[in-house]
Amino acid sequence: MAGGRGEVKELEILKKEGLSTLYPERVKISVGRATCGRAAGAEDVYTFLQDVVARRGLEWDVSTVGCLGFCQGEPLVTVQQPGWPRYVYSRVDRRLAEQIVEGVAAGKLPKRRLLGKIYSDDLLLTGEKVDLAPEGDHPLEKNPFYGPQVRIATRNCGYINPESIAEYVARGGYLALKKAVQMQPEEIIEEVVKSGLRGRGGAGFLTGKKWGFARAASGDVKYVICNADEGDPGAYMDRSILEGDPHTVLEGMAIGGYAIGAQTGIIYCRAEYPLAVATLKEAIRQAEKQGFLGDNIFGSGFSFRIRVVEGRGAFVCGEETALIASIEGRMGEPRPRPPFPAQKGLWGKPTNINNVETWANIPPIIMRGGDWFAGVGTATSSGTKVFALVGDIKNNGLVEVPMGTTLRQIVYDIGGGTGVFDLKAVQTGGPSGGCIPASLIDLPVDYDALTRAGAIMGSGGMVVMNERSCMVDVARFFIAFTQDESCGKCLPCREGTRQMLELLDKICKGEAEMSDLELLEELAYAVKDTALCGLGQTAPNPVLSTLKYFRDEYEAHIRERFCPAGVCRELFELTVDEEKCKSCGRCSEVCPQGAIVGEKDKPYRLDQDKCIRCRACLNTCRHKAIRVVPRRRYQPR
Amino acid sequence: MITINGREFPARDGETVLEVARREGIWIPTLCHHEGLNPYGSCRICVVEVTAGGRPGLTASCTLPVSDGLVVETDSERVRRCRQVLVRLLLAMAPNAPVVRELAEKLGVTDTPFKRLGADKDGCILCGLCVRACEQVGAYAIGFAFRGVRRRVTPPFGKQAAACMGCRACEQVCPTGTVKFTESGDRLFGDTWQAELQVVRCPECGAPVGAQPLFGHVREQLDNTGIAVENLCPICRRKKLAGEMAAVCVQPK
Numbered sequence: 001m002a003g004g005r006g007e008v009k010e011l012e013i014l015k016k017e018g019l020s021t022l023y024p025e026r027v028k029i030s031v032g033r034a035t036c037g038r039a040a041g042a043e044d045v046y047t048f049l050q051d052v053v054a055r056r057g058l059e060w061d062v063s064t065v066g067c068l069g070f071c072q073g074e075p076l077v078t079v080q081q082p083g084w085p086r087y088v089y090s091r092v093d094r095r096l097a098e099q100i101v102e103g104v105a106a107g108k109l110p111k112r113r114l115l116g117k118i119y120s121d122d123l124l125l126t127g128e129k130v131d132l133a134p135e136g137d138h139p140l141e142k143n144p145f146y147g148p149q150v151r152i153a154t155r156n157c158g159y160i161n162p163e164s165i166a167e168y169v170a171r172g173g174y175l176a177l178k179k180a181v182q183m184q185p186e187e188i189i190e191e192v193v194k195s196g197l198r199g200r201g202g203a204g205f206l207t208g209k210k211w212g213f214a215r216a217a218s219g220d221v222k223y224v225i226c227n228a229d230e231g232d233p234g235a236y237m238d239r240s241i242l243e244g245d246p247h248t249v250l251e252g253m254a255i256g257g258y259a260i261g262a263q264t265g266i267i268y269c270r271a272e273y274p275l276a277v278a279t280l281k282e283a284i285r286q287a288e289k290q291g292f293l294g295d296n297i298f299g300s301g302f303s304f305r306i307r308v309v310e311g312r313g314a315f316v317c318g319e320e321t322a323l324i325a326s327i328e329g330r331m332g333e334p335r336p337r338p339p340f341p342a343q344k345g346l347w348g349k350p351t352n353i354n355n356v357e358t359w360a361n362i363p364p365i366i367m368r369g370g371d372w373f374a375g376v377g378t379a380t381s382s383g384t385k386v387f388a389l390v391g392d393i394k395n396n397g398l399v400e401v402p403m404g405t406t407l408r409q410i411v412y413d414i415g416g417g418t419g420v421f422d423l424k425a426v427q428t429g430g431p432s433g434g435c436i437p438a439s440l441i442d443l444p445v446d447y448d449a450l451t452r453a454g455a456i457m458g459s460g461g462m463v464v465m466n467e468r469s470c471m472v473d474v475a476r477f478f479i480a481f482t483q484d485e486s487c488g489k490c491l492p493c494r495e496g497t498r499q500m501l502e503l504l505d506k507i508c509k510g511e512a513e514m515s516d517l518e519l520l521e522e523l524a525y526a527v528k529d530t531a532l533c534g535l536g537q538t539a540p541n542p543v544l545s546t547l548k549y550f551r552d553e554y555e556a557h558i559r560e561r562f563c564p565a566g567v568c569r570e571l572f573e574l575t576v577d578e579e580k581c582k583s584c585g586r587c588s589e590v591c592p593q594g595a596i597v598g599e600k601d602k603p604y605r606l607d608q609d610k611c612i613r614c615r616a617c618l619n620t621c622r623h624k625a626i627r628v629v630p631r632r633r634y635q636p637r
Numbered sequence: 638m639i640t641i642n643g644r645e646f647p648a649r650d651g652e653t654v655l656e657v658a659r660r661e662g663i664w665i666p667t668l669c670h671h672e673g674l675n676p677y678g679s680c681r682i683c684v685v686e687v688t689a690g691g692r693p694g695l696t697a698s699c700t701l702p703v704s705d706g707l708v709v710e711t712d713s714e715r716v717r718r719c720r721q722v723l724v725r726l727l728l729a730m731a732p733n734a735p736v737v738r739e740l741a742e743k744l745g746v747t748d749t750p751f752k753r754l755g756a757d758k759d760g761c762i763l764c765g766l767c768v769r770a771c772e773q774v775g776a777y778a779i780g781f782a783f784r785g786v787r788r789r790v791t792p793p794f795g796k797q798a799a800a801c802m803g804c805r806a807c808e809q810v811c812p813t814g815t816v817k818f819t820e821s822g823d824r825l826f827g828d829t830w831q832a833e834l835q836v837v838r839c840p841e842c843g844a845p846v847g848a849q850p851l852f853g854h855v856r857e858q859l860d861n862t863g864i865a866v867e868n869l870c871p872i873c874r875r876k877k878l879a880g881e882m883a884a885v886c887v888q889p890k
């Protein structure tokens with residue numbers, strides 16, 4: 001091929017270029033500048049570092065990387081210099097940044113807020129290993145947050161500059177595409193089938209099988225779509241991948257396009273992710289320039305282009321038929337399936353839709369083989385899953401673990417536990433999912449185990465809740481979300497979720513009867529059974545799963561007009577437990593009302609008339625001396 | 638062949654389960670379905686239970702295409718209970734609509750435990766029949782706006798329905814009687830859509846025969862078929878036709 005576009009030689013040149021910036025002969029300081037980093041002040045640290053380095057006339061690189069996952073500790077900064085391990089620092093501010101620069105110059109790096117050191121990089125795709133320094137103390141793998149993780153989909157996040165295609169290539173990028181276009185499309189699909197990869201967008205359908213349908217559908221014009229609508233509250237796996245490693249999604253889509261016979265790919269990304277959109281657009285521009293997207297890719301005759309379409313943030317537009325309607329410029333409303341998008345999708349053409357994380361897993365599967373991927377995880381849920389681990393947990397962040405890892409490992413080993421207050425439940429699958437009680441903490445996290453427990457894998461939101469969470473209130477939160485996000489097309493979802501919210505409001509206010517509980521349950525089952533699309537069909541899950549495991553809590557709200565967790569304002573009072581009170585006075589300090597007073601060596605006292613039940617004391621007392629009790633003015637029914 | 642309630646029935650490709658059931662005299666309640674309009678699947682009252690040959694569970698029969706070996710139940714316990722919940726939700730929405738009351742009665746429901754929560758005062762159940770009728774006559778004068786419980790049918794931006802041509806198809810299909818038109822002198826008012834149109838009168842007898850834009854639209858649609866459009870009212874048209882036929886038939890050869 002003439003021009004060297006999308007050629008093997010091109011890959012070699014790019015790889016050299018990428019290695020020269022990944023492992024420069026000089027000092028390199030990288031700042032995690034994904035959205036999570038920016039929210040914690042990464043931009044300030046980044047410009048500050050640039051200024052300091054420039055001011056001191058140092059010939060160092062100050063570079064950008066995506067999110068390394070430890071969002072709790074953002075801004076994250078890594079420091080690399082020839083012959084040294086890569087130091088990973090957390091919660092870096094100007095002061096620490098200055099100390100780091102001084103430390104490098106003096107040959108002695110600070111220990112403060114050091115998460116760990118990376119001694120070598122394993123390149124997942126090529127099997128190569130790059131040694132930075134001989135093994136030594138504080139390896140990052142020993143950090144409990146990182147130790148149990150296996151990073152396949154997020155293999156490059158936090159390692160490469162997302163705006164550098166060369167760095168992506170240097171870690172084995174676009175080799176899978178090159179390999180794929182030399183294979184028969186059927187062979188690729190076979191490989192994906194073998195991998196056992198299941199869609200990471202929620203339903204967990206077998207990706208290879210879905211590709212097979214789209215391949216088999218007749219038509220010259222076909223489409224592949226990347227679903228980057230990510231609407232679950234608290235979930236941000238897809239955003240992190242798009243911001244940290246956009247090319248893996250592009251490469252996956254190109255491979256998928258080749259396999260099913262599509263020439264066009266569309267990424268439907270929510271507009272609330274401006275950084276992801278900008279990163280994607282830049283990545284597409286670079287990939288086109290190098291000839292990895294465009295005409296005649298790697299001289300194979302295969303042509304493929306990708307464009308980004310921005311969604312305007314309706315949760316329901318993540319549902320595939322609504323998503324298609326939205327791309328076509330119509331109202332984002334689902335339609336009944338069949339016909340499935342594989343038969344009649346975008347503009348009526350066969351269309352294959354996959355989630356961001358699903359696409360990100362494709363290049364490794366093609367490079368390492370389906371069998372390799374199937375060897376990770378469990379028999380029916382292969383590979384890894386990225387979770388957004390949030391809530392009442394010490395280490396918030398983005399974690400990628402092999403399927404089958406237990407909740408205990410995720411919550412306690414990686415997440416560092418829930419602190420003073422005991423774990424009560426873990427919510428997975430967002431508004432479509434359910435609450436798993438602490439008693440099932442040894443549940444292995446895979447599609448089937450979660451479904452059996454009454455939750456779902458969903459897209460990867462994982463909200464940890466401690467004993468201070470009211471499960472009725474949690475169910476109410478999710479129903480409030482779904483009733484607000486329901487498109488309103490079908491009766492059960494539109495009216496049903498609204499009535500469910502009304503009933504839950506009643507329960508939380510202590511105005512409900514036991515018959516309301518039956519009504520709620522009957523309604524929940526009917527909505528689940530009759531709604532048109534996945535939104536309505538799964539909206540009752542948070543209610544049903546909390547009813548399954550925490551029915552006593554519902555009953556306490558109704559019968560005793562008491563919220564045992566102390567959340568529903570009308571239904572509890574707070575008192576100081578005289579036995580447990582250590583007279584430390586912390587509660588008194590945080591009370592905005594001055595409702596708690598006391599003196600040394602005597603239990604503190606709480607004045608009911610002043611207390612507004614803001615819970616500040618409850619969440620502050622390390623000795624659990626603040627007790628939640630029923631309101632005295634309510635008599636149990 | 639598909640199986641409904643334990644009996645096998647022949648079915649053609651492209652048919653829906655509802656169509657087969659209707660042909661075979663099996664009753665399935667419907668609300669948002671109309672034979673002349675595209676299926677939509679919004680009221681869900683027509684749900685049936687798929688037990689084999691498809692994804693098991695309940696699904697709307699008006700949008701479910703037949704497939705060989707499909708087995709459904711139209712009146713299982715689960716179906717009945719769900720329909721009852723649905724009609725109770727409808728009763729909370731439009732307690733006075735006769736169509737809802739009748740349906741409730743047929744399903745053995747007398748009242749609703751649900752509160753009436755700011756539902757549309759006119760008894761609209763958001764079935765979408767009017768919107769589809771308007772789309773399919775080609776006017777696109779009305780549509781849905783807003784999401785979830787705020788959803789409603791409206792002309793664009795809630796303004797006067799400028800594209801309405803006064804065909805009154807929406808009024809014709811509306812099951813709840815929500816859509817209303819009134820005539821006054823030479824004006825036709827689409828009350829629900831704030832439309833105001835010129836009435837066309839029969840040149841023979843002076844009876845109102847429709848709205849001005851409608852004739853323009855029909856003329857446009859029939860433009861190259863050579864069929865002439867006349868403004869005659871049905872009676873005068875029949876009279877005229879009879880006269881012409883008489884002229885043809887009675888004339889000696």
Ligand SMILES: Cc1cc2nc3c(=O)[nH]c(=O)nc-3n(C[C@H](O)[C@H](O)[C@H](O)COP(=O)(O)O)c2cc1C
Binds near residue numbers: 204228356358
């Ligand atoms: C209400 C609703 C919202 C959804 N939102 C998303 C989303 O934000 N991202 C996503 O990938 N899939 C979402 N899905 C699932 C998609 O419909 C579809 O199954 C998925 O994109 C397929 O990709 P996968 O097979 O790779 O998982 C949603 C589904 C429903 C019913």
Ligand code: SF4
Binds near residue numbers: 487490491536
């Ligand atoms: S289930 Fe909800 S979101 Fe889905 S079509 Fe029905 S109303 Fe719309």
Ligand code: SF4
Binds near residue numbers: 802806830
């Ligand atoms: S009367 Fe007007 S709004 Fe109604 S269907 Fe006809 S054109 Fe549409």
Ligand code: SF4
Binds near residue numbers: 760764766814815
């Ligand atoms: S106005 Fe009538 S036809 Fe239109 S959506 Fe409402 S009930 Fe249905």
Ligand code: FES
Binds near residue numbers: 677
């Ligand atoms: S008649 Fe089938 S969904 Fe309304």
